[in-house]
Amino acid sequence: MGAGYLLLSAAALLSCAAPLSAGGSANRCSPPCRYGQTCRPRRVSHGYGSYSYYGSHQTQYECVNTPHPHPKPPPAARPPSCAHVRCSLGEVCVLQTVICIRPPCHPQPVCTRNTCAAVRCAPGTVCRVTENLRPSCTDRPSCFFKAECVLAGKPKPGFCPAPTYLAWALTKLGPSCRLDSSCEGDLLCCPVAGQPGSRCVAPAYPDPCADIHCPPQAPVCAVQNGRPGCRDLVCKPDTFFCLSGKQFYCSDDARQVDAGNLPC
Numbered sequence: 001m002g003a004g005y006l007l008l009s010a011a012a013l014l015s016c017a018a019p020l021s022a023g024g025s026a027n028r029c030s031p032p033c034r035y036g037q038t039c040r041p042r043r044v045s046h047g048y049g050s051y052s053y054y055g056s057h058q059t060q061y062e063c064v065n066t067p068h069p070h071p072k073p074p075p076a077a078r079p080p081s082c083a084h085v086r087c088s089l090g091e092v093c094v095l096q097t098v099i100c101i102r103p104p105c106h107p108q109p110v111c112t113r114n115t116c117a118a119v120r121c122a123p124g125t126v127c128r129v130t131e132n133l134r135p136s137c138t139d140r141p142s143c144f145f146k147a148e149c150v151l152a153g154k155p156k157p158g159f160c161p162a163p164t165y166l167a168w169a170l171t172k173l174g175p176s177c178r179l180d181s182s183c184e185g186d187l188l189c190c191p192v193a194g195q196p197g198s199r200c201v202a203p204a205y206p207d208p209c210a211d212i213h214c215p216p217q218a219p220v221c222a223v224q225n226g227r228p229g230c231r232d233l234v235c236k237p238d239t240f241f242c243l244s245g246k247q248f249y250c251s252d253d254a255r256q257v258d259a260g261n262l263p264c
Contacts, residue, residue, distance in 0.1 A: 033063035079106035082185030083202035087111035121149035124263040153247030153259025158203030160190035162226025167193035174200030222254035
């Protein structure tokens with residue numbers, strides 16, 4: 001009685017299975033799958049519980065919903081830069097903070113009067129036009145900016161693009177430079193592969209080290225040959241310091257660089 005029941009059950013399962021064909025699994029479901037579904041094989045064992053009937057297995061096919069792949073988010077818009085802004089004679093490009101309604105709200109490049117033309121700074125410093133975050137004057141919009149003397153060797157925030165990339169994008173390079181303070185606005189003084197000296201260019205975006213979390217044994221993220229990585233170094237990029245009365249700064253690749261025998 002039990003053996004006969006098992007045989008009848010096996011026969012019933014065989015009669016329900018979709019016939020095998022030489023084609024792919026897409027044509028083995030009957031009726032065909034609806035739009036948004038995929039025909040998928042399902043292995044069935046004959047028997048009670050985990051005991052199969054004489055080790056017999058059968059492949060049946062079923063329609064399952066096709067998961068929708070998550071679309072990739074659109075690339076983030078590159079922040080505005082002074083890289084391609086050409087100001088009139090007597091003006092300089094400066095990044096100005098905007099009233100943020102829908103973030104991200106990046107500062108916008110604007111041309112303003114170069115008030116540094118009438119400023120004389122002490123040796124080792126240079127004049128830079130910067131944003132005056134709390135202006136208390138009536139001469140607008142000129143009072144939104146101020147001229148101040150800063151140490152010439154102090155680097156600006158941000159990372160240089162890979163030197164090989166800059167060699168490919170020669171038409172997007174600014175004038176020659178020696179330090180970041182030689183470049184307008186947010187531009188950095190960066191080396192170019194195959195060329196002597198450096199040029200003023202927009203910072204690398206996105207920040208190569210933005211999403212890198214370094215462990216305690218290698219706490220500093222630095223960029224070498226255009227690639228970020230964690231390093232066990234005490235020289236953190238974008239830092240500035242004085243040694244024996246001279247200016248030094250830490251480069252993108254975490255090297256201690258003499259700013260050019262400039263006094264502090």
